[in-house]
Amino acid sequence: AGAAGDDEAPAAGSGDDAAGTGRAHAGRAVPDALRRPVTWLLAISFAGQAFGYYAVSAWLPTVLHDGTGMDPTASGGAAALFQLFGMVGGVxxxxxxxxxxxxxVVSLAIALGWVTLPIGLVLAPGAWGVWCTLAGVAQGGNFAVIFTVVAQTAGSQRAARRMSAAVQSFGYACGAAGPSVLGAVHAASGGWQAPLMVVLGSILTMAVAAQLALRTVRRTA
Known part of the structure; x- marks a missing residue:
């Protein structure tokens, strides 16, 4: 009985130590995810994506109507290409x-597809179908890239949830401002060239932040 008690005492201590260590690691995993540069680079990239997406979704029918003389009903249907091809990119x-x-390479291809929309609508609005298709595929695919990086780099499910929440919270907060900002720039400039350049800026921000995030991941791998 005495021997059994001696055997059990260290085992209990080891369990307490292991549990304490596990709790310490779990406690550190959450804030560590928020301190990592890759988390905030992904958040900035997602913010650029969300800003561009919501701004374009809100104003694309009007841009097509004003830029090509398209009937308002037809321009709404034409803008649906942007949404429809997002599903293609997501697959x-x-x-x-x-x-x-x-x-x-995938991230760079997405950026190139996205930028064709604002540039194309300024330089060749008559080819709107091409620009809406390319940008639609790109905007759908970028979600997959960002959250694949989150899943691969977080290190634990809890950290992945924390990273994902930070990326989405920051991104959607910026995205929500997109339609209002674009409308204000349009009202101030009297045309669509300046608002489309704002969209271009958001997409370039998305692309640069994504490339820096992926470089950070590669260096720490």
Missing amino acids: AVPIALSRHVPMR
């Missing part, structure tokens, strides 16, 4: 990543 990007296409 195509995970397939590309599963086939080991480098994520930095």
